[in-house]
Amino acid sequence: MRIKRFIPAIYFITLATVIGCSVKKYIPEDEFLYKGADLKLQTEVEGIKGLDDIEEELNGLLRPEPNTKFLGMYVGLWAYFKGTKDKPGFINRFLNKKIGEEPVYFSQVAPSRTEELIINRLENRGFFYSTTSSEVTRKDIYAKVDYTATISEPYKLSEVVVDRDSLEVEKEIIELMKDTKLDSGSRFDLNILTFERNRIDSALKEKGYYNFNSDYLIFEADTNISDSARIFKLYLRLKNNVPSKGIIPYTVDTINVFPNYSIDENETKTDTVSLAGKNFIQNEKVFKPKLLNDYILIEKNERYNPTLSRLSSNRLSSIGNYKFVNLRYKELETSDSLGHLTANFYLSPMTKRSVRAELLAVSKSNNFAGPALNLVYRNRNLFKGGETLNLTGKVGYEFQIAGGENRKGLQSLELGLGADLIFPRVIFFVPIKEKFSYSVPKTKMGLSAEYLSRGGLYRLNSISAKYGYFWNANQFAYHEINPISLSVVNLSKTSPEFEQILDDNPFLRRSFEQNFIAGINYTFNYNKLNDRFRTHGYFLGVGLDFAGNTINLINKITGKNDGKFLGLEYAQYGKMDLDLRYHLNIDKKQTIATRLFAGFGFPFGNSQSLPYIKQYFSGGPNSVRAFRIRSIGPGTYRPENFDVNSFFDQSGDVRIEGNIEYRFPIVSLLKGALFMDAGNIWLMNENEALPGGKFTSDWWNQLAVGTGFGLRVDIEFFVIRFDLATPLRIPYLEEGERWGNSFDVGSKTWRKQNLIFNFAIGYPF
Structure with a gap:
């Protein structure tokens, strides 16, 4: 039994010896494998500030880098030698391509040149008359260099x-x-x-x-x-x-703006409108000069300013109507002590009208699948002021492709229409002169209607309207606020089966009955994830949503206390979301991505729970992937009839979730991932129909945990994702039985119950 304990160590030592010997035999007789260099600093005086930074800088001069080691073994070097021998075979060629490293020999090292670089860098830092020396050590097939730098008193x-x-x-x-x-x-x-x-x-x-x-x-x-x-x-x-x-300083004498510029444009045949010291030159009025003038920050007869020039270009680009925005300065001949410039803004518009159609095949982790069609019509510069009109339509049909012995043949039909009108400026009841220099705030008015028929169980009709503003404070920060956000939801034509579900769960009935939502919401995002050259990327998302308070105040003033407004029951709640993401980019191709999400909804006054369309759910391709969509929680609750009830019951007022994923390349456009997810949802108030669903202080003991691996087809601007996951911790089981998984992959029953396949577009976080 004691020998068995040493088997892993014996195996590791044997592997290291085999790799070491395999590498050794490939080293030429007149060469030494370079093991790297060490640098020792000596100082003539005490108390030199920033010595650690100087040492780090000097260590960066020790070139070349030696071959890397993994657990003391030259794995990359071994893969290189195996892959370059005669008839290496497919596996050896693959390993050489992926992890192989060419050998670094001592003949590639120039200690005297490195000493010169060290002296030069020390002189650049003020340490004149410093000295350096080096010593080479050779042993067996290896060689290394020890450098010593004596730092003089600085000037x-x-x-x-x-x-x-x-x-x-x-x-x-x-x-x-x-x-x-x-x-x-x-x-x-x-x-x-x-x-x-x-x-x-x-x-x-x-x-x-x-x-x-x-x-x-x-x-x-x-x-x-x-x-x-x-x-x-x-x-x-x-x-x-x-x-x-x-x-000499320069002033801007003339500002010319070409709102409809093209290479073929004949400037001699264009009309010119002068406004606020700027010349707007266009054959026909494609953009109103008065509105376009507000985006340009440089002024006539003012001195040249690169910051205002850059911000003017940014603001013009942020309109969303122009494909290219080019600002070019032209120097004018001058006879005085000042320079003179002409500023030319060349604005090349996008195609005014466009239509996009998307035919989708939808597959969800709750065994629903079906086709969907999305149509988008876009009209840019609708009123010749940069306005954008978006008309959208959606048709989707889903049916249940599997469900076990409880399968009901569920199906759903979803129809949607929407219209958004976006103004690239602030539209308010009184004129507002915006002060944002980076980009221009935009005003968005939206109206949409949706119809959902869930397989004969119920029909849900909804109408939503929004009025708000959004803008980028800088290249990382985004704000959106909707002072007016209205939703009317109508549950109609319910089946006896669904009525029984509502009778068994009064909270669920109330969440459907409160069909008028009027409030205000705010979103803030700070995103530094997109730069692949940044080692540490992070994202902060904050969402606030409040509803019903203004209506409740009006009712109190008018003496009404029936919980209705214009004959409709209204919801009262406050909701806050916090989304934190951190990416550690090991290199350009390997990333460790993490996310922590916490969402809390607080129903009060007229509400006992959040409206159904505002509730959280957990599970699915962008959540805890080892569980089907909407199949976790709330808390330790588990419906008796999973296939039918889970869709309606398993949502809540609180959601806490954490994810970690290691992303790595496989071949070409194919990438892989190993991940682990944890999370659950809860209710703020006790619900007898959902025992164990209330949020309590031991919420951490009710988390669902899953793990798995995935494949991604990543073509930069488009990612197709496949994830296969299995649960590690199931919250609805008895305490003491929640952790564990038999991992009986050979069993068809185990695979059916424990392997969850997710298909999605884009990365989960």
Whole structure:
């Protein structure tokens, strides 16, 4: 029995020996495998600031990188040698392509060159007269290098002097140097000098110096001002022979806007309208000049400003009507001390009208499948002010393709119509001059109607209307607020079977009966997930939704207390969602993605639970994937007849969920994933029809947990996802029995009950 405990260790040692020996035999006799380098820092003085950063920077100079190891073994190198031998076979070729690494030999290393780079980097940091040395160690087939760097006492700044002050640009530079980071007593640092040159360059451009360049500036250091101390004096001046156009400010004399620009456009035959110092040039009026003027921040006879130029282009692009927005400046001949520019905005519009049709085959994890058709008609620039009209239509039919012995042949028909009118400006009861510089807030008016017939059980009709605003505060932050959000839901033509479900669950009946929802909602997203070059990506989403309070106040003022408005029962609730996501991008192709979602709904006053269309559910392809859609909770509740009741009952007022997923490449466009999900939903109030469903302090002990793997066909702008998952923890089982899974893959019954297949478009988070 004792020997068995050492079997894994024996196996690992044997594997390491085999790989080590396999690698060794491929090394040429006149070569040594490079094992890397170590750097030791020595200092002549104590208390050097930023020494850790300097050491990290110097370590980055130790090139080349040696072959990587995994658990002490050269797995990548072994795969390379196996894959490049004669007749390597399919497996060896595959391993070489995926994890193979070419050998790094000591002959590729130049210790003397590395010493020069270390000295150069130390001098750039102010440590002049430092020294370095290196020592090479060879053993068996391996070689490594040990570097030693002795850091001298650094040179420190005594003062900064701007040489000359006769030109206007030099006076500007003197003023800008009041905010310099070059403080007396600071160490000489080439990085800070470069930063200062770029800072001054950017600031001068903001003041109108259109042709200025950071290369026109030069710092000169004088180290001969003291024989006893290592100090230096810094001089800043313009280089000799700087072109005159580079050191004069420019003003914008003319602003031309081409709202309907194309390469073939003949400018001589276009009409010009002058407004607020801008010339709007177009053959026919395709965009009203008065409205377009508000998007442009640069003004006539003002100095050139790159920030206002960039923001003007951003604002014009944010209208949503233009394919290309190009701002080009043209220099004018001048005889005075100022430069003069003409600003030309070339705006190339998108196609005004478009129609898109999507034919979908829908498959859900609750065994419903069927076709769906989506139609979208879009009209851009409807009233010649950048307005966009979207008309949408949807037809979907689903039927139950499996359901076991309780199968009822359920089917559903869904019809939908919607219209959105978007104005690229703020539309309010009184004129509002927006102050957003990054992009323009948009006003959205929406109206939609939906019809749902669920297989003879019931019919649900709904009408929704919204009025609100949305905008991007910057490239990461998005806001949306809807001061007016109205929904009317009508449950009609219920079957006796469904009426029995409602009779057994009064809370569910109330959630359907409160068919008027009037409130306000707000959404905020901060998204830094899309940059694949960012190691740490994150997303913050916040949603707030409040309904019924204004109507309740009106009823109190008027003396009504029947819970109705215009003859309709209205809902009262507050709802908050928090969505946190974090992506660790190991490299460009491997990611560990995590998500934490928490949603809380608080019914009060006229409501005992959230309206049905506002409730949460758990399970399915974008939730806990080891459970079918809407099949988890609330709490530890489990319906007796899963196939029928789960669709109606398994929703709640609270949802907490966490997910983690490791994403990795397989071949070409095919990627893989390993994931684990956990979550559940709960009710805020006790419901006798759903025992165990109330949210309590031991909610964490009622989480459903599942794991699985997936395949993704990722073609950058479109992802087809397949996930296969199995539960690890089932919350509705008795305590002590919730964890565990027999994993009897050979059993047809086990597979049917424990393997959940999910098909979806896009990543889950």
